[in-house]
Structure formats: structure tokens, C-alpha cells
Amino acid sequence: MRISQKVKKILDNYESDNPGTKANLARILMHGKLGGSGRMVILPVDQGFEHGPVRSFAANPPAYDPHYHFQLAIDAGLNAYAAPLGMIEAGADSFAGAIPTILKVNSSNSLARAKDQAVTGSVNDALRLGCSAIGFTIYPGSDDQFGMMEEIRELAEEAKASGLAVVMWSYPRGGDLTKEGETAMDVCAYGAHLAALLGAHIIKVKPPTGVLFQDAAKKVYEKSAIPIASLADRIKNVVTSCFNGRRIVVFSGGEAKDEAGILAEAKAIHEGGGNGSIIGRNSFQRPREQALELLEKIIQVYQNKG
Amino acid sequence: MRISQKVKKILDNYESDNPGTKANLARILMHGKLGGSGRMVILPVDQGFEHGPVRSFAANPPAYDPHYHFQLAIDAGLNAYAAPLGMIEAGADSFAGAIPTILKVNSSNSLARAKDQAVTGSVNDALRLGCSAIGFTIYPGSDDQFGMMEEIRELAEEAKASGLAVVMWSYPRGGDLTKEGETAMDVCAYGAHLAALLGAHIIKVKPPTGVLFQDAAKKVYEKSAIPIASLADRIKNVVTSCFNGRRIVVFSGGEAKDEAGILAEAKAIHEGGGNGSIIGRNSFQRPREQALELLEKIIQVYQNKG
Amino acid sequence: MRISQKVKKILDNYESDNPGTKANLARILMHGKLGGSGRMVILPVDQGFEHGPVRSFAANPPAYDPHYHFQLAIDAGLNAYAAPLGMIEAGADSFAGAIPTILKVNSSNSLARAKDQAVTGSVNDALRLGCSAIGFTIYPGSDDQFGMMEEIRELAEEAKASGLAVVMWSYPRGGDLTKEGETAMDVCAYGAHLAALLGAHIIKVKPPTGVLFQDAAKKVYEKSAIPIASLADRIKNVVTSCFNGRRIVVFSGGEAKDEAGILAEAKAIHEGGGNGSIIGRNSFQRPREQALELLEKIIQVYQNKG
Amino acid sequence: MRISQKVKKILDNYESDNPGTKANLARILMHGKLGGSGRMVILPVDQGFEHGPVRSFAANPPAYDPHYHFQLAIDAGLNAYAAPLGMIEAGADSFAGAIPTILKVNSSNSLARAKDQAVTGSVNDALRLGCSAIGFTIYPGSDDQFGMMEEIRELAEEAKASGLAVVMWSYPRGGDLTKEGETAMDVCAYGAHLAALLGAHIIKVKPPTGVLFQDAAKKVYEKSAIPIASLADRIKNVVTSCFNGRRIVVFSGGEAKDEAGILAEAKAIHEGGGNGSIIGRNSFQRPREQALELLEKIIQVYQNKG
């Protein structure tokens, strides 16, 4: 694998990592149609945990089969596939080496009342399954956030020592946060920054809205006249908040929406300097051919062809 | 032991498991009258924990003796016998190698108020007692569910590394779930899927009713016109929810009922593609001869003779 | 030590135990005046923890000295002496090898409000002090019961691996249990059964009353016409509940009472098939000579001379 | 070091301890002006934790310096010096071997609301600092008492295995205890007995008052006509409660009081059979010369010269 200059430059930002972790980051960055560009599209399939099997897969029944998602990610030329333990176990051998995988090691579900997740995988699991990274969600603001941060601290230390990369989903919620506050500009940037401070290699957040939630932050946004009118502006603020671009940031798509909406979002992410998209429901809940088509269009956005 | 083609095909679904775990799954699948068919009937005796000795065994006093259950499972030609620590310890030597055993490693009791279970056995216990698998109950929905999931995560990792199989009882309860919700179609499928995601090899759930509990799920069932009118339909939905059939699913019988009811349920399970039945109270609370007769009839259902 | 046939038969019930544990069970069963009979009388001195030193020992001041109890148990020809850490440490050398000892490894006190106990000893303590067994109390029904069960699970696994025996005090209390419910027939049998399921070698419970506490259990006692009129009947029900007699069950005496009451109780235990008595306050709160006399009479009951 | 007969006799009571622990007990018992007498005076300086630096040391500013206390204990000819981590670290080298030290390994402070203490030192700390013992406070009665007991259980096991002695401060408080109850005769004796049962080598309690707090205990004190009129009587009851004198018991002085009061207390302790005094505020809050004079007088009490 010949590492591109763009990827080399990104890897250089991970100053403290061992060659094992850098190699795994490189695998993700060099894989698929966006390989070498420094941009990435990832397929995450943790919907089964979050919303149950029927809400996740009934719209496109072949997606009940874990192999479906491996194949979709490979055929679409994505950079990586992220899923919880059972999903990865079910295809780890058939697709060994075919695409970088990210083992999601904590998970919640919609039957739960706490703003927390259960640890459902380990670094050893990731290693035995040939994964390139572990994935972990934190809920900044939640009354359980300190416990979650201590879990990922321990897992991340072990992952890095084992040559794996660490991907953090930072989704503010709980505590004094309102529903609107969860995706507010300031809160989203704060969540992304927390993941960076916790040592994440790749940070996944939701695209921020134009809302400013914390009064003290609102004052600063206004005083410093930070532009947040367009999504691209807001993406830029998140990227800046991740060590001024020294950390990879990707954005999730949220609830299923129409193609135009998805592509507009990707363009804004690209324009704002985000490293890419992590597209779950919007891909696997469409028929396979439509999904491949959509993913191709998203990739073209990041190839400046969109 | 010559592995049948059907069993071979099932084992192939367990891509990530080591030969030790596959061998133990094979032992369960190849044992007894249903050996090799891909179907199974298991005898579980954790009623003593759940309801106490008298409610469990007074109806058929020989069942107070742990040896009774080993012998019943063997004589009935079942695939495996599952029980908690003390029950297995009391017959582990007399019946060593005579039938695959599953050590139930957590347990509740009807004196408890929490929707939780105590961890009452270990992987080391399973190994020293010659068991083929550990069994563990999760209560999706319970406020203690994340703790339970973290317990089985750790135990399952250790079990798999030690060449044991992992059986999960997934019984939604607690939290915002109503009594009716616990066995609702959507909740049951969700519970089964969670066990699959957590890395279970064999999943045990209750047969679902026609109720749909979560509004968001109800909409999808209706929109996708998923058939749930007959029990066979509902079983099929559960099987689909377990990685589209890549994981073994067996169904418990619930409270003691009449023979006709039990056989009708088994037929529906078989028709819906379920892998079998796990029959506790309905077998050991009957006199031995009646129990053997009933179990034979259940087996015949799965042999397409019923 | 030549093991009697009766004891050999009892030891055979402990199928899964290693020779070390069987040897320690044999030491307890073969020691003292009842040695070899399969019956036993044990001296437990955990009253200091439970009620404090003055309430425990002021009635018979020599009993403030830990050596007193070792000597009493030896001179009375009992099978074993059970006490918490400090009490055993204080005489472990003077009486090394003179009588089997049971280290009580958890303890409560009457200053506490929680229905729980603190772990106050370890398997290593038992080994370094030359004990034959560890003793542990569970409170079935208490809101802390799962924690207690998980503590003994871990301690019992370690004890068995180290060749020690495990004695469980099963005293239902807390949660929804009323005072009357704590010693109800069904609850007591349930508690004994839970200890058996948790892997106890020797189970200690209180003699049950004729009360039936749980409705669901009451129905079964009535439907199955289980005799519970006499104490002997009730003892028999507890013995049956302990794997149909495959586990040793001994009964505590409760509060100090008159000699006639104690002997009547012992006769009922013996008649009902219980393995013996565990007599604390009723022995060490009497002057030594009276205690020896009483213990001799109790022993004679179990020798069929009473 | 030639061990006196009196000390030899005391050491013989610690039957289960290894030579390392006995040697450390001997060091404490043989050191200083009371060396060899079986009596001891100890300087404890945990006031900084409990009440803060100014309340502790402003009355005698040189006492802000940790070296002051080492030197005071040495010059006064005391048996040992007890203090928390930072205080011992600050003089461990300058005074290495000059006086036995006791590392206090848990601590509270007056900013706290819980009736609990934080573990603030370890057995490894005690070993690397050359201490002879660890010190630990339990609060019998507190809702956190079981947790505290489990902490000292683990620390004491490790300390004993490492050849250290274990000193327990037993200060009943919290739960249903009233302020008056904390130092009541029965509660104090109970607290001392709990420390003995938990395996303490040296027990530190407050001098009990004539109050009887627990009804059940009150009845026994009255029925058995246990004398508690004088402090010497009450001390005797505590000593008896510590395995009839098989464990060393020392008494704290409480709040600063006048010399006459302190000496009267020491005489009562001596007369009642207590092993000595542990004098903190009453020594280091006086000017050094006055403190040395007072400590000399206290020592003379225990030398039967007072």
C-alpha cells in the first residue's frame, strides 16, 4: 500500500501513535473509492441495537443478513464498515481483509431509560475479529457521562497499545440539555472537542444546527462574530474545534431523508472541511441498487465531482 | 462424531468461533433424537431458583433429585440439559459425557424486587463441570439491563476463548415495559436481536403474541405489512430478526399447559423456522412416563412426524 | 482416618468436588462424638458481631475469651467450631488440628440498618488459619441479596478450588418479607434450596414455622397436601428441598430457650431427617458444665439415645 | 532487642501472625520510655485531615512542620507516631528507624457530609516508608460501615501477609446512633469488639461514658450488674470486650482539656487495664516543652509513678 501525500499529512497529526495504530488509520484512509483523498465515507450499522431489527431492516429485508452490509460497503467502495459484536462476528471470516472494520464496543437501545450505553465489546474482540478500530459513543451532558468517559479512557489506552485506532461518536444528551440543545452549534463543537481531548483518532458528530445553547458560549460566538449561518460555516466551526483540523471528523446523516437533502449535507460537510460522512439508515434502508447509486453520488461530492 | 450436512451448514454461520466452541455447538446439535437435524429440544431446570423447590417439584416429587433431570433429558433423547450450579454439580460425575450440559450462570428468584439477576456461576465452573455452554439471562428494558449486558459481554468473551458456546435467555421486562409489552411481537423480536448482537450462539425467547408495543415499531410492521397473525408468522419474524436465520433460536414453553397447546406451539415454531423448544415445567412437572411421552411427541414435530 | 459407610455415602453426593474439599467435609463429618454417623452438632460463635460482646458473653463471662469456645467445642465432642476472623485467629495456633474450624467470612451487626453483611474474611484467611470450610450468610429477599450471592459465588469458587468446604447460612429477610414470612415454611425451604443451587456443601437454616407466606407457594402446599403440621414434617420438607437429601442441612437454635425446648427441637430435626444442630447462644451463654451437659443430651438425640 | 516477659506474653496472644508482624508489634511495644512494660503512649497527627491545618496547628505554629511531630514523639519517648501519607512522607528519611510509625490509610475531613472516610494510603506505601503498622478507622453504625469493613479486611490481609501490624480506630457514628450514643458504654465496647473480630492487633477507641444506648444491651448490663460507674470500670468493660484482654486497647483523649483531666483519664485507663493512651491535640497543640512535660507525666502514670 503506497500512502498518498494527503494521507501522509493526516497521519503526521497523530504524533503519539505507534506504527500499528497508524497503519490501521492508513488502511481506513487508503481504502475504497476515496482512498488516498483524506476524505471518507463509512457505513455504520448499529441501528439494530438502537431501534430494533424491524425498524432497521424491514424497509429492505436483505439487510437482516449481516453479510449484506459487508457486501454493500465493499461494493460501494466505502472506507470502512462499523458494527457491533454480533454483526461483525457473523461475517468476519467471509469478508476477512476485504474492508476495514470498526467494532462498536458500546451500545444502547430504545427500551432503555438511562442516557447511557452498555459496553458490549472489547479490544480483544476487535483484535480477534481483525478490526482496524474500536468505536465508542459518549453522551456529553448525561449524568452518566463521566462513567462513559472512564470506560473509553481505559478501552482507548488498550486499543492504542494494541495498534488499533479509536473512533468516538460524540452525541450530547441528557442532564440539562434540551432536545434542541443536543445539536446546537456550541454543544456540537463542544462534544467534538471533548472527543479530541479524550484521545479519539476519528470523531463522529451530528451536523450542528444554528442554535446556540449555552449562554456563556453564545456570548463568545456573538462577540467573536463566528459565522454559523450556513451548514458549511457550522461544519468549519466543528473542524476548528477538533484541534484546528488535526483530528479527522466525520458527520452522521441522522434520520432517513431524500437524496437531495443528503447530497446537500455532504456538500456542506465537504465545503466546511469535514473529512466525510458516516451513512447508515440512508443507505441500508434503500434497495441495494439505489443505495449504491446514492453512495456513489456522495463519494463524488468528496471527489469534487458532485 | 460425523457431522450432518444440516449441522455443518449451521456451524458455518458461526464464522468467528474457534474449533472448541464449534465442537461444543456440534455436540448439542448432534446429540439425541434430533441430532443432526438442525433442530433441538433442551431441558432447562432453573425453576428452583425462579419459583422455589415446592412450586417447582412438588407436582412430581422425584424431580427434587437433580439426578432425575439428567436422566429425563437422556432418556427423552434431548439435545442438552441446562441448570444452575448446584444442580449440575450434583450430577456432573454420574452423568459425565452422557448429555451436553449448559451451566446457567445467572439467576433470579421470586423473593427479589429488582428486575435483575445475580451472577451465580462462572466459565471456570462450566469448564470444571464438563459443560458445553454457559447460559445467561438478559432483561432488555430493565433499568439493570446495561449491567446485565456488561456481565454477559465479559463472560461470553471468556467462554468463547475457552471453547464454550453461549446461550442467551432474552426476556424483556422492567423499565417502561408493560406486562403485555414483555411478550409483544416487536419487543420479542427486538430482544432476540439484542442477544444476537451481543454475540449469542443460541438464543432463547418466549413465543411472541400478536401485540405491537412500541409505536415506532408498530408503524413499520404496518407499513411493511409484516405478517404476524399466526404464531408461525411471528416465529418467522423472530428468526429473521436473528441475523436472518444465522443464529439458532429456541422458544420456551412458559407456564404448564395441556398437551395439545404444547404441541400446537411446537408445530408453529417448526413451521416458522425456529430451531426448537426448551421445555421445563411442562416436562418435569408431569410424571416421568407422561413427560417422556410428551417429549417424544414434541420431537416428532421437529422430525416432521408430528 | 477410616471413613464410615454413612459418611462415605454422604460424600458420594458431592460429585463435583476435588479430594481436598471431600477430605475437609470428611473431617467435619468424622470428628467428635457424632463422627461417622452422618449427623453433626456445630458450635457457632458469631454473636459478638451480631449482638455485641456484652449481650453475647456477660451471661457467662469466661466466654469473652476466644479460647473458651474452642475448648467447649472440643470437650463437648462437637463436629466443628465456626467463628469470624478475630475469634479464629486468637486460638488458631493453640488449637491447631484439635477440631475442624469454619471461618465465617461475612458478618453483620445490630448497629447496621441495611439487610446486608460485610465480607470480613477470605479464602486465604481460611487457608492460613487451617480451617476446613468457609461460612457465609445470604439474606434471600433482601434488596442486597444479589450482591451477597455474587460475593459467595466468587468465594465459593475459590474455596472449592482450594480444597475447602462451603457452609451457607440462608436467612431470608428484607424486601417484601414480613417478620413472620422470614421463618415461614415455604420461605425457609426456598432459602435452603437457593443455598443448594448456589453450590453449598452444608446448609444452615432456621427451623420453619407452620406459616405459608407466598400465595403461589401456599396453593401448591395445599394442592399437593404436603404435611407441615409438626416440626419434623417441616424439617423433612426442608431436607427434601435440598436436592432430596443430597446436601447436608443443619438447623440453628435461635434465641436462648429452656433445655426441654432445645431437645424437643433436636428430636424433630433428627426425626425429619435433618443432619444436625448448630447451637450457639444456647450453649455458650450457659455455665460451661451446664453447656456440656446440654450438648451431650443433644448429641444423644442424634445417637438415637435421646 | 531483648523482648521483655510482659511483651512476650502479649505477643503470644497474636497466635496467627507471622514473625514479621510480631516483630513490628514488638518494635512498638519495646520502644520508648514504656518499652517492655506492655503499656504504650502513641502520638497521632491526623488532625490536619479532620479539622484542617489552622485549627490543628495555629495554637503551636512549629507543629505545621511534619518534622516537629516525629521529633516530639521521639523526644517524649513515646512508643509510636501515627499520621497520614503526606506527613509520614515528609519525614520518613530524616527519621528512618528513629521511632516506629503507623501509616493512617484512611481519612475524613470536616468538609464532608458522609459518615465515611477515603482510603488515602496503601500497604505498599507503609512498606516503602518503613512503617510498622497501618492504621484504619471504622465507623460502626454508619450506613457506610460495611464498605469500610471490607476495605480494612482487604488491607489487613495484605498488611499481615507483608509483616505489618494493623491498628484500628473504632469510632461508632452515623445510622441510628445519637451523638450521646456514639460514646455510650455499650456502643464503645461493641465498637472495640468489632475491631477485634475484624482482626485488629491494636484497637483504639474513645473512653466510654456511663450512658447505655441500645435497649437490649442495657438490659444485660443491668441484669449482669456490670459495674460502669467509674471510668476505670468502663475501661475494664472495653478491655474485657477485646477478647478478654487478648488484644491491645488504647484510648484517645478527645478534645484538648486541662492537664488534670488528662492525667485523671490516664489513671483510669491504667487502672481499668487499658494498654495506654493515644494523645494528639493535647500534646501538639501545647508548646513543645509543656507537651513534653505532660507526656512525661502520662508515661509516669503507666509506669505506676503517676
Next chain:
Amino acid sequence: MRISQKVKKILDNYESDNPGTKANLARILMHGKLGGSGRMVILPVDQGFEHGPVRSFAANPPAYDPHYHFQLAIDAGLNAYAAPLGMIEAGADSFAGAIPTILKVNSSNSLARAKDQAVTGSVNDALRLGCSAIGFTIYPGSDDQFGMMEEIRELAEEAKASGLAVVMWSYPRGGDLTKEGETAMDVCAYGAHLAALLGAHIIKVKPPTGVLFQDAAKKVYEKSAIPIASLADRIKNVVTSCFNGRRIVVFSGGEAKDEAGILAEAKAIHEGGGNGSIIGRNSFQRPREQALELLEKIIQVYQNKG
């Protein structure tokens, strides 16, 4: 590195530390413009955790980049740079050996409701990143304070064994403390003393106000006529409270203020015997040239040139 006499004298106060830890303390004390003087100025950048990226860095955007802070600390000739995991990781290689670093291993954030922090770094992290010390915050008074103290106890033991120094931020808050109480003279001195007792090498507190919060302490300040009128007086009281000057104490600057205020504070710290300043927001929220200028003036204060 030739150690100055002043630094040698300070190091001698750390009697119990191994050469590794002393070497790391020496590195901090000998580095930068104040190297060898026994005084120090440290740059801490944990504002991102505490207040989020925008509130921390928007006033001076280059500060979004972690390299900015390393360079600022180096160019200003400071003694050390303290920051959480992600910030250190991002520059650890570029600036390896260029300035002593302190890894802040716990962190809070303004989305949290609990008066607690999450452990977000480890001793292993500090070692692999080439840090000289770990930093840890305690909140004396908080209902979580005992847990925090137990965390740093364990981390400090490991750090000291690994040759690292331990810096404690002691910020009283929570529990019964009022906002005013948090920085009260007595509370601040108490907090500093607690850090010293917990074994800190370097203690960081806020400059105390003239308020006296605890009644019992107030009486002693008044009775002993401790001067607290000027900030220098109050600093002196804190220094005295840290083992009479045997431990290094530095003071934080708090919210951004004008240059005159900052320099006046530094002069008072210097006059009162404090070891230096730890200046965060007041440096990195100014344009770089202004920050360098201000830091130079602060340094000159400690060089007696201010």
C-alpha cells in the same frame, strides 16, 4: 543539568521519593527563565474541557491548535506545560524534550451537573508521552470527594513508583460549601493541606479571599490573630498550611483580567512565599505577542525585577 542550591533544598523536602521522581521535579524546577530559582510559572490548558473550544480559543484563534500552546510555553520560558490527553498527544513528538509536560489525568466539563471529574488519562499515558508529572483535581467538600481522593491515591502511588511527579489542583466546592466559601481563606488553606496530606509534590490552589467560612476555623484565626488582610498574608497562610513550606504551592489566576491585576496578584504570591503562578486563560486568550509580554512581566516579578 546542574541543580541550583535553591532547587536542591526544595528537592530535599521530598524525602520519600525515588530518584526518578526527584529528577522530574528537578526538570520542572530547572527549566525556563525561572529555572533554578525555586519559583515557577506553568501554562495549563484544560479550558477546552472546562468551558469548551469556542469559549476557550475564539478570542485568539491560533490557540485552537495544540502546537500553539507548546510553543507559547517554550517561547515564554515557562517551567512546564499542563494539558489533558488529546492536547499532549497532538504535540508530544514535535515538542519531545522541549519543555516538561504535565498530563492532566482527570477532567470535568460545563455540561456536567455532578461536582466530580472523569479520569481521562493514566500513568501509562504520561509515561508513553514523556511527561514529567500527572495532574489531578480534587474537589474537597464535594459529595464525590472521597471517590476523587481514592482515585488520586491509586494514581499517585503508581506515578511515584514510575518516577513521575504528582501535581494536585485542590478546588473546594460542592457539599455544604457556598460559592463564597469555595475561595475562603480557611477553606483554601484546608484544601491545600489536604493535597499535601494526600502526597502531592506540587499543589495548585486559587488565591484565597479574606472570607472565613467555617465557624470553628474562624474562631482559631481570630484567637491566634493570623493576619489575612492582604493577599500576601493569605498566600503565606496557604504556604504555611502546606507543611510549613515543605511542599511547592502555585496559584491559579482565575478568570481573564487586566494586566495590572495579574501582576499585582503575582507580586502578592511572591511576597507571601508562594512558589509561582499557573496562568491559563490570561495568557492563551491574549494575542501571542501580548501573552509573551505579560508572561515576561510575571516572570520578572518572581525574579524580583517586577
